[in-house]
Amino acid sequence: MKIGIVGLGLMGASFAKALKRYTSHTVLGLDRDPAVRESALHDGAVDEVHEDPAFLSQCAVTFLCLFPVQTVAFVKENLSHFQKGSIVADICGIKGYVVNALSQMELPFIYLPSHPMAGREVCGYHGSLESLFVGASYICTPVDAPQYAVDTLESLVRSIGFTDFVVTTPAxxxxxxxxxxxxxxxxxxxxxxxxxxxxxxxxxxxxxxxxxxxxxxxxxxxxxxxxxxxxxxxxxxxxxxxxxxxxxxxxxxxxxxxxxxxxxxxxxxxxxxxx
Amino acid sequence: MKIGIVGLGLMGASFAKALKRYTSHTVLGLDRDPAVRESALHDGAVDEVHEDPAFLSQCAVTFLCLFPVQTVAFVKENLSHFQKGSIVADICGIKGYVVNALSQMELPFIYLPSHPMAGREVCGYHGSLESLFVGASYICTPVDAPQYAVDTLESLVRSIGFTDFVVTTPAxxxxxxxxxxxxxxxxxxxxxxxxxxxxxxxxxxxxxxxxxxxxxxxxxxxxxxxxxxxxxxxxxxxxxxxxxxxxxxxxxxxxxxxxxxxxxxxxxxxxxxxx
Structure with missing residues (x-):
């Protein structure tokens, strides 16, 4: 399937590289920085790069790899672009704020609030690693999302190295x-x-x-x-x-x-x- | 040469095992616990075990591997047993107190106050490892000990795995x-x-x-x-x-x-x- 990655920083580019390395999915990346788009394409971290979010309509799963305030703003501005019924996961380190903000919107997608427990003391595209998630824990706070969507996400993130999948509430x-x-x-x-x-x-x-x-x-x-x-x-x-x-x-x-x-x-x- | 180890706990027994593993020195151990003495001898961590400190007169180098208060008490009680002019190092995690206490005594040996920067979250003989000091730092606060003694100690501890030898003052x-x-x-x-x-x-x-x-x-x-x-x-x-x-x-x-x-x-x- 086609997987969208919004933001090719440390986390987003690590998702892209891991998906390319460990799965056969097609990875489509979005980043506002032309230099990052070029590096990602050159390194084979993605199959395609985009500046325009319209491509999200092709993606069955999208990872929003932005900071919390940007995540909320991006969803608000691009509601019409997401594929209807697709799975969208964010990666923000706090969940209450993002979940509350998104719950005010009429979302065309299944939102799976997430927090992958991985990081490095360097940030940005050039810190990204295909192995960043190996052995890590993936936290998901699905609220009332359907179980099949949670199962799909769990199986996807386990395929790129996560060994724990923890389901809890945002609070x-x-x-x-x-x-x-x-x-x-x-x-x-x-x-x-x-x-x-x-x-x-x-x-x-x-x-x-x-x-x-x-x-x-x-x-x-x-x-x-x-x-x-x-x-x-x-x-x-x-x-x-x-x-x-x-x-x-x-x-x-x-x-x-x-x-x-x-x-x-x-x-x-x-x-x-x-x- | 003959090396004495006073106290076969985590640190003392690790010194003993490392000396036996990485050098050809003869290792003589002292511990008040008969079960520990038996284990040490059985494991080949030492060449001899003793209950009576009189054997210290044979040792060219002695490591006192006791807690601070015990270290001071042991030296005080056994001054006559140490070999004259031999090198004696303690391993206490604070130096001012031990150095001050020992400076009140007429020491027959060259005292090299030490703090090996190694440890484990388990204590006692059964936590000891021959590899405990590999890559570790050995701190020495020689005060006015002669340089040849410091050099002897440095060369000895480097031979059992320490990679740094830091000389500083007790304060x-x-x-x-x-x-x-x-x-x-x-x-x-x-x-x-x-x-x-x-x-x-x-x-x-x-x-x-x-x-x-x-x-x-x-x-x-x-x-x-x-x-x-x-x-x-x-x-x-x-x-x-x-x-x-x-x-x-x-x-x-x-x-x-x-x-x-x-x-x-x-x-x-x-x-x-x-x-």
Whole structure:
């Protein structure tokens, strides 16, 4: 079948390359940047590139690989172009905002809100990889989409490397993602602001590397994602600040028992959560 | 030559196994637990095991693989047993406390305070690995030890897999380690205390795993290490809390520009620190 990819950045071009590599589907790409269109065609990441979204009427499945605000704007402006009854998935890191915005429109397609759990610390077409999704988890929040559409999407994304397909609600997605993904990005970005950071070389067995990895982020995208999930992230940040203050206070008053109990509690939670 | 290993836990037994695997030195181990002594001998991790520290008089190099307070107590009680002029290295994660305590004693040996940057989320003899130090960094704070002793130690630890040998002062070590190692353990342990933690499966591309990895720690050892480096760790914690509060406040007042600027600042620091 024909699969449309809207936006050939890190994620979109990785979808295109993976589909070309692992499936026999025809991949049609759209990007506003002529240089990206040329690279994608030259690299064989797509079968065709387009500037005009009219080609979407040919696509049985379309992946919208844009930032949240752009995703909503693109759908609104191009409603008439999508194939009637086709499957359209977005890839936005927050779901409540996008799902709410699209639910205000009369959609000609079956919308499958999605969040592929994959990324890199580089962005844009030139960061894309055909192997980006190998072993990754694909989250889908179908709301009331028909099961056959969910099944079609699941089978398609499994064919390009995803090994988990998690179905949940937009609200649960946004709450959990605030903890598993957004909070680590804030912590990591704040962590490296210590004056000791520049001296880290040779002084870590991996803790520094793990903790600072996602400090290198796309600040435009993440500030939008954070604001669009403001309440959940604020709640996670407040929980963390309160917890950290407990360790800080036990340390300040040299209370070894309290410190050890706090650490034991965390160790046990970690062991239980990973079972 | 004969090398003594005092304490056959995770670190000591890994030293023993690595020395047996990668060198032709004779390895003599001491442990108070008969079951550990038996396992070590049975596994060929050591050439001899001892309960009585008198054998240390045969050792040209000794690694003290004990927790900080035990290290100081062991040296104090066994001063007469060490070979005169031999090299003795400890492995404690904080250096100021141990160096200060040992400087009060009349040491018959050349003391090379050390901190091998390697570990695992399991402890004890049964967690030990001959490959634990491959690619790792060995920190040494020799104070006024003679250079030939430092060179001997460097060459020995490089032969068992260490690829970096960092020489610094106890004070600098303790300040930097508070940031690169201690702070990540506190953050990680506090992070998993969110009510969302139990639902993390399938909701992360690696951020959760990286951030929560060291939450599984030995709370007895780490509470001692934190308290013995209290001022440096408190200062790192306060810096982090202040920085995190800035993101929190920008998010709370929906100030996108401030949030983006905070994130950009962190991204640039991370890029610069890893150059």
């Amino acid at each position: 649960d997605h946004d709450r959990i993602i605030a903890f598993t993904s957004q909070l680590p990005h804030v912590i990591s970005n704040a962590y490296v602001k210590s004056p000791s950071c520049s001296k880290h070389n040779g002084f870590s067995a991996g803790s520094y590397k793990d903790l600072s990895r996602v400090a290198k982020l796309n600040e435009e995208m993440w500030s939008d994602l954070f604001l669009l999930n403001r309440e959940s992230l604020l709640s996670e940040l407040d929980t963390l600040l309160q917890n950290l203050a407990q360790y800080r206070d036990a340390l300040a008053r040299e209370d070894r028992d309290a410190l050890r109990d706090l650490l034991r509690e965390g160790r046990i939670i970690k062991e239980e959560c990973d079972q | 600098d070590h303790d300040r930097i380690i508070a940031f690169t190692s201690q702070l990540p353990h506190v953050i990680s342990n506090a992070y998993v205390k969110s009510p969302s933690c139990s639902k993390h499966n399938g909701f992360s591309a690696g951020s959760y795993k990286d951030l929560s990895r060291v939450a599984k720690l030995n709370e007895e050892m780490w509470s001692d290490l934190f308290l013995l480096n209290r001022e440096s760790l408190l200062s790192e914690l306060d810096t982090l809390l202040q920085n995190l509060a800035q993101y929190r406040d920008a998010l709370a007042r929906e100030d996108r520009d401030a949030l983006r600027d905070l994130l950009r600042e962190g991204r640039i620091i991370k890029e610069e620190c890893d150059q």
